[in-house]
Amino acid sequence: MLDAGLHALALILEPTRLMIMALGVVIGLSLGVMPGLGGLVGLAILIPFTYGLDAHSAFALLIGMAATTTISDLIPAVLFGVPGTVGAAATVLDGHPLAKAGQAGRAFGAGYAASLFGGIFGALLLAIAIPVLRPFVLYLASPELLSFCIFGLSMVAVLSGRAPLKGLTAACLGLMLAMIGAGAQTGTLRWTFDTLYLWDHLPLVPVTLGIFAIPELADMAIARRPIAANADGADFSMASQWRGVRDAARHWWLVLRCSWLGALLGAVPGLGSAIIDWIAYGHALRTEKNTQTFGQGDVRGVIAAESSNNAKEGGHLVPTIAFGVPAGASMSLLLGAFLMHGLVPGPDMLTKHLDVTYSIIWSLTIAHIMGAGICLFASRLLARLSTVRIGVLLPLVLAIVFVGAFEGAHAWGDLAVLLVFGALGWIMKQFHWPRPPLIVGLVLGAIFERYLFISTEIHGAGWLMRPIVLVVLALTLWAIVRPLTGHMVEIARTLARLRPSSLRFDGAAAFTAVIVLVAIGALWSARDWPFDAKLVPVTATLAALVFAALNLATEVFTPRETAPGERLGGVHARSGLELAHDRDAAEPALVRLRAARYFGWLVGLAAGGMVIGFIPAIAVFVALFMHAEFHEPWRLALPAAAAVTAFLWAVFDRVLAVPWPPSLLGDAVPLLRQATGLV
Numbered sequence: 001m002l003d004a005g006l007h008a009l010a011l012i013l014e015p016t017r018l019m020i021m022a023l024g025v026v027i028g029l030s031l032g033v034m035p036g037l038g039g040l041v042g043l044a045i046l047i048p049f050t051y052g053l054d055a056h057s058a059f060a061l062l063i064g065m066a067a068t069t070t071i072s073d074l075i076p077a078v079l080f081g082v083p084g085t086v087g088a089a090a091t092v093l094d095g096h097p098l099a100k101a102g103q104a105g106r107a108f109g110a111g112y113a114a115s116l117f118g119g120i121f122g123a124l125l126l127a128i129a130i131p132v133l134r135p136f137v138l139y140l141a142s143p144e145l146l147s148f149c150i151f152g153l154s155m156v157a158v159l160s161g162r163a164p165l166k167g168l169t170a171a172c173l174g175l176m177l178a179m180i181g182a183g184a185q186t187g188t189l190r191w192t193f194d195t196l197y198l199w200d201h202l203p204l205v206p207v208t209l210g211i212f213a214i215p216e217l218a219d220m221a222i223a224r225r226p227i228a229a230n231a232d233g234a235d236f237s238m239a240s241q242w243r244g245v246r247d248a249a250r251h252w253w254l255v256l257r258c259s260w261l262g263a264l265l266g267a268v269p270g271l272g273s274a275i276i277d278w279i280a281y282g283h284a285l286r287t288e289k290n291t292q293t294f295g296q297g298d299v300r301g302v303i304a305a306e307s308s309n310n311a312k313e314g315g316h317l318v319p320t321i322a323f324g325v326p327a328g329a330s331m332s333l334l335l336g337a338f339l340m341h342g343l344v345p346g347p348d349m350l351t352k353h354l355d356v357t358y359s360i361i362w363s364l365t366i367a368h369i370m371g372a373g374i375c376l377f378a379s380r381l382l383a384r385l386s387t388v389r390i391g392v393l394l395p396l397v398l399a400i401v402f403v404g405a406f407e408g409a410h411a412w413g414d415l416a417v418l419l420v421f422g423a424l425g426w427i428m429k430q431f432h433w434p435r436p437p438l439i440v441g442l443v444l445g446a447i448f449e450r451y452l453f454i455s456t457e458i459h460g461a462g463w464l465m466r467p468i469v470l471v472v473l474a475l476t477l478w479a480i481v482r483p484l485t486g487h488m489v490e491i492a493r494t495l496a497r498l499r500p501s502s503l504r505f506d507g508a509a510a511f512t513a514v515i516v517l518v519a520i521g522a523l524w525s526a527r528d529w530p531f532d533a534k535l536v537p538v539t540a541t542l543a544a545l546v547f548a549a550l551n552l553a554t555e556v557f558t559p560r561e562t563a564p565g566e567r568l569g570g571v572h573a574r575s576g577l578e579l580a581h582d583r584d585a586a587e588p589a590l591v592r593l594r595a596a597r598y599f600g601w602l603v604g605l606a607a608g609g610m611v612i613g614f615i616p617a618i619a620v621f622v623a624l625f626m627h628a629e630f631h632e633p634w635r636l637a638l639p640a641a642a643a644v645t646a647f648l649w650a651v652f653d654r655v656l657a658v659p660w661p662p663s664l665l666g667d668a669v670p671l672l673r674q675a676t677g678l679v
Contacts, residue, residue, distance in 0.1 A: 004354040008357075008359040008361075009362050011355070012363060018366075020053070020057050022370060025065070025374065028068035028071075028371065029072040029375065032071065032072035033072045033075045042066065044205070045213060045404050047208075047337050059356065064363060066334070067310075070088070070309050070310050074091055074111040074112070074115070079096075091277070091302055091309070093281070093295045095302045097295075097296055105237050105239075108376075108379050109241035110244035110247045111244070111303070111306040112241070112375050113245045113248035116368055118255070118258070118262060118306065119310040119314070119365070119367075120365055121259035121263060125311075125315060126315075126360075130350060142454040142463075146463070147473055148323045149447055149451060150473065153440065154476040154477075163432065163434060165550050166432075166433045170433060174441020174444075175445045175448070176191075176441075176445075177202050178201070178443075178444075179449070180198055181198055181199055182200070183532070184446070186533040188534075190529065191525065195413075202442075204443070207439075209421075210424070212425065212439075214422030214425060214602070217398060220393075247303070251300055254300060254304060261311075262276050262280055262312040263314055267319055280305060281305050284300055288300055317360065321349050321360070324444075332436060332439045333439065391632045395625045395626055402415065403648055403652055403658075406658060410658070410660075422599070430507075433511075453532070512548055516548045520545065522537075522541045526541070609663065612665045618645055622641035
């Protein structure tokens, strides 16, 4: 294992891979400073561009990006009181008051130092856990791995916060989506609607881009204002930042405790990033002396939140690599990246792919060092990213998102999937449905079906009696029942108080009703499939139907006099996985109008690509979107369109040689030449 670790270090230190990692670090820092474009969106965008890279380079890029979003998310939290990611929410409590007191540099220095130590501590925990877990993992067979898949799916109840029924329904929908295509065991075509594009299953990349990136960008388009107002008045002097570094060194015991807490909690599947920093902040509040200044600009609050927020990344990777159980939403995307590169989490990652595992550990460590160093010397520049006008920022990001979507199957169907799931993701966000459980179900679905088939073929029903399986299934039952118990008690009490005037059927209930109808239609279409082909799809669909029906009951039977924030089932309660943009000034009708225009532009971009070709369509889209929708002057829109088009053409057409799908005009030109006799 020592040889594997040293070999992995040598691979990561190769100049090319270091440059790739540095690119990921810069992207991660840029995304972290902009609320709504954090690690989830970054992974969704970057994963398709790793297809042509070897595993070591691919994960150097992805880990470099994912690790550093939790460093730069400190910047908007301190400057503007808006956390760059949900994991930096607790940082706002003391970081923003420090900035208002003219000590933004001190908050930055303390936060960067705590982030660096927390990130290295998380990587160290991952390195120590691997040799400890290795003998245990080698004992595992398909029944144990199947039980871990079931446990990972059950964690969506926890991932869903105060809306467990919604989370369980979304996870079951993800399982259903994973079953689309030709069955691995029987070859039965399942839910393909006679479309060749769906025979080889639903591509993960455009689905994740649609579910995560498109809705966040939609909120930016609807808000129509810069993410932050101004960063000019903040103190970014190096002397002030070094004072914060010394603060972190002086409170080293607090940093160590909160790093340990963040790494440990990060290894618990389903606990989520949104709660870990709050737990660490509460720990500091209970254990430190003279805590009356917490919440008013105490640097210890920044240290506690940031050290735990960064240490959790190493903790997240422990169950993801060792057992294939994603510990959080971003890990479910990373799990998909493992599978895309032919790596199956579990025993293989601790044996024949041990060098890849250690390269991930080294990438996590080096990325944190790079990220903290860059932030320390470039805070002012990074902060200005959050003040870029949406009319300039949005079309450029959308162009990259659309190019990334093509990496699913290199077909126009990828754009259709992107738009459909983008609309679905936006609707889910409006009605506060947690989106990560859907991706967890989509990623784990194929693995679950494979292990179930192998386990039943080899062991029959006896796989249920294996000791580890029994323990994991007991934990699974607890994970599902515990969050649902209080929920079902609320349902029973509401039914007992039910009056005819209490019934309601609003937009949230209508959306849930559509899911119920979709589940019924899916069951009907699967009625003639062979038993082996429909076992998992029908089971997932039945579960989705039950959970959706229960959730529909909570929405229809909610008393009208109940306050919006207290509606049964958490209809208006956030799950802890969503960070909504501030749209206080926008009326509901205006929100719907701007959302319709936004999605209309996206459909126009897709249609334009089919007619004139994708690269020319991007040039037209960027110029028109900036000028017509956001009233940017032509002198800015045209150069921006030319620059982004040239960049995408040079990188993806010339360097990466992306096989663009044919366009109508592209097909018409050679036909026209042939008809007219032109060469």
